[in-house]
Amino acid sequence: xxxxxxxxxxxxxxxxxxxxxxxxxxxxxxxxxxxxxxxxxxxxxxxxxxxxxxxxxxxxxxxxxxxxxxxxxxxxxxxxxxxxxxxxxxxxxxxxxxxxxxxxxxxxxxxxxxxxxxxxxxxxxxxxxxxxxxxxxxxxxxxxxxxxxxxxxxxxxxxxxxxxxxxxxxxxxxxxxxxxxxxxxxxxxxxxxxxxxxxxxxxxxxxxxxxxxxxxxxxxxxxxxxxxxxxxxxxxxxxxxxxxxxxxxxxxx
Amino acid sequence: xxxxxxxxxxxxxxxxxxxxxxxxxxxxxxxxxxxxxxxxxxxxxxxxxxxxxxxxxxxxxxxxxxxxxxxxxxxxxxxxxxxxxxxxxxxxxxxxxxxxxxxxxxxxxxxxxxxxxxxxxxxxxxxxxxxxxxxxxxxxxxxxxxxxxxxxxxxxxxxxxxxxxxxxxxxxxxxxxxxxxxxxxxxxxxxxxxxxxxxxxxxxxxxxxxxxxxxxxxxxxxxxxxxxxxxxxxxxxxxxxxxxxxxxxxxxxxxxxxxxxxxxxxxxxxxxxxxxxxxxxxxxxxxxxxx
Numbered sequence: 001x002x003x004x005x006x007x008x009x010x011x012x013x014x015x016x017x018x019x020x021x022x023x024x025x026x027x028x029x030x031x032x033x034x035x036x037x038x039x040x041x042x043x044x045x046x047x048x049x050x051x052x053x054x055x056x057x058x059x060x061x062x063x064x065x066x067x068x069x070x071x072x073x074x075x076x077x078x079x080x081x082x083x084x085x086x087x088x089x090x091x092x093x094x095x096x097x098x099x100x101x102x103x104x105x106x107x108x109x110x111x112x113x114x115x116x117x118x119x120x121x122x123x124x125x126x127x128x129x130x131x132x133x134x135x136x137x138x139x140x141x142x143x144x145x146x147x148x149x150x151x152x153x154x155x156x157x158x159x160x161x162x163x164x165x166x167x168x169x170x171x172x173x174x175x176x177x178x179x180x181x182x183x184x185x186x187x188x189x190x191x192x193x194x195x196x197x198x199x200x201x202x203x204x205x206x207x208x209x210x211x212x213x214x215x216x217x218x219x220x221x222x223x224x225x226x227x228x229x230x231x232x233x234x235x236x237x238x239x240x241x242x243x244x245x246x247x248x249x250x251x252x253x
Numbered sequence: 254x255x256x257x258x259x260x261x262x263x264x265x266x267x268x269x270x271x272x273x274x275x276x277x278x279x280x281x282x283x284x285x286x287x288x289x290x291x292x293x294x295x296x297x298x299x300x301x302x303x304x305x306x307x308x309x310x311x312x313x314x315x316x317x318x319x320x321x322x323x324x325x326x327x328x329x330x331x332x333x334x335x336x337x338x339x340x341x342x343x344x345x346x347x348x349x350x351x352x353x354x355x356x357x358x359x360x361x362x363x364x365x366x367x368x369x370x371x372x373x374x375x376x377x378x379x380x381x382x383x384x385x386x387x388x389x390x391x392x393x394x395x396x397x398x399x400x401x402x403x404x405x406x407x408x409x410x411x412x413x414x415x416x417x418x419x420x421x422x423x424x425x426x427x428x429x430x431x432x433x434x435x436x437x438x439x440x441x442x443x444x445x446x447x448x449x450x451x452x453x454x455x456x457x458x459x460x461x462x463x464x465x466x467x468x469x470x471x472x473x474x475x476x477x478x479x480x481x482x483x484x485x486x487x488x489x490x491x492x493x494x495x496x497x498x499x500x501x502x503x504x505x506x507x508x509x510x511x512x513x514x515x516x517x518x519x520x521x522x523x524x525x526x527x528x529x530x531x532x533x534x535x536x537x538x539x540x541x542x543x544x
Binding site for chain 1: 419421422424425426427428429430431432433435439440443444
């Protein structure tokens with residue numbers, strides 16, 4: 001079985017700053033991988049490389065057996081055109097720390113926008129599917145509300161529904177609860193837990209150790225652009241092998 | 254006891270006295286002959302000029318907006334040629350007086366280019382050919398001059414609107430598989446509108462008045478028509494007042510329109526949209542006790 005995500009010696013530089021210094025990992029279909037680490041460790045950057053929001057400088061990155069942002073023909077690698085990159089991105093859902101809902105559209109309009117405009121789904125179908133998705137995240141009654149009329153937790157659940165509307169084969173979560181008031185974190189984690197239960201392949205960058213332990217199949221601890229430690233969440237959180245992991249966990253737990 | 258604002262009372266009295274003195278001296282000097290104003294306010298010549306002013310202002314503004322969007326997008330393009338061409342256009346048309354540009358189109362262009370010819374390059378097929386003097390009418394010159402000048406100002410307004418939109422919006426759209434053109438059309442521009450609309454309203458109000466410059470290249474808009482009348486009957490001041498009244502009417506209507514359009518584009522930004530003037534009046538009426 002091909003891995004859903006495979007990274008081989010992935011490097012990323014911003015000007016002089018090396019943010020990723022050789023990332024190797026594999027995510028199997030249906031797996032939930034949780035990435036933790038201090039800020040500036042490169043975990044969000046790595047997530048953004050997976051759907052080509054950032055271009056990698058060296059190494060190889062595959063999603064579902066295909067190179068991200070490039071096409072291989074013989075020994076040569078060709079950069080993909082914008083339209084082709086867009087088509088690939090449509091298969092990968094992403095949820096952002098600050099939700100990034102479209103503020104000039106209602107919840108349901110946010111959800112149906114991409115299916116209608118990118119996939120060409122007819123309005124009627126898109127609206128029915130969209131409403132079902134909003135129902136799944138418990139917000140069917142808010143479908144006509146604008147983002148400014150919703151709480152942070154509700155906005156993030158709409159953002160999850162929006163990403164799911166494209167029927168992605170992989171979901172990326174970039175610190176989805178970090179911008180939320182503490183009492184709103186639970187409802188978003190519940191939606192994600194449900195999604196994991198339904199078999200979605202997920203990569204989650206988070207500081208929620210409880211979620212990592214309970215839902216994660218695999219835990220990665222990143223620091224300074226490299227993977228320091230990887231393994232079953234229960235084992236790492238209970239008895240980290242590396243000193244840096246231990247130091248980090250002692251600060252957040 | 255509340256604080257008494259003696260200063261406010263004093264300044265108000267001084268200002269009112271000054272205004273009264275101005276009005277009184279104007280009336281005494283028969284500065285305004287209202288009978289003449291009334292006679293010409295709705296005369297067919299003036300109304301024709303009014304119509305020409307509206308047509309010119311609306312066409313030039315609409316073209317200016319389209320040009321503005323195009324040049325703003327070019328300016329923000331990663332292609333250095335696009336960006337440089339756009340910068341040059343903005344620099345040139347913002348940096349020269351509109352009146353000079355109008356003279357340039359009306360008087361200059363026909364001197365340099367004798368014929369306007371549209372042909373397929375590298376063949377002898379001619380699609381359209383006419384003497385430049387036939388093509389470059391006063392209207393055409395005024396339209397081109399005002400629209401191109403407006404395009405330069407609108408480009409900067411649209412650019413400010415586009416860069417005001419949060420980068421996360423573009424990322425979210427990209428992550429959903431939207432191309433950059435689709436993102437611009439569906440996500441960025443609608444949000445940029447909130448920033449673009451108010452100054453655009455000002456631009457249009459300004460445009461309504463700037464059309465009067467076209468009188469200098471013989472285009473028969475409002476001011477030119479008023480001038481035509483007072484050059485025969487010498488009622489200079491009343492006819493200038495007639496024109497001014499029409500300009501005030503046009504700009505007032507435009508301001509009201511601007512208010513409603515701004516309200517429309519604030520959608521989703523406010524928890525409840527601001528009341529319209531009509532709604533506010535209705536509310537006051539309901540609140541006041543029945544007489």
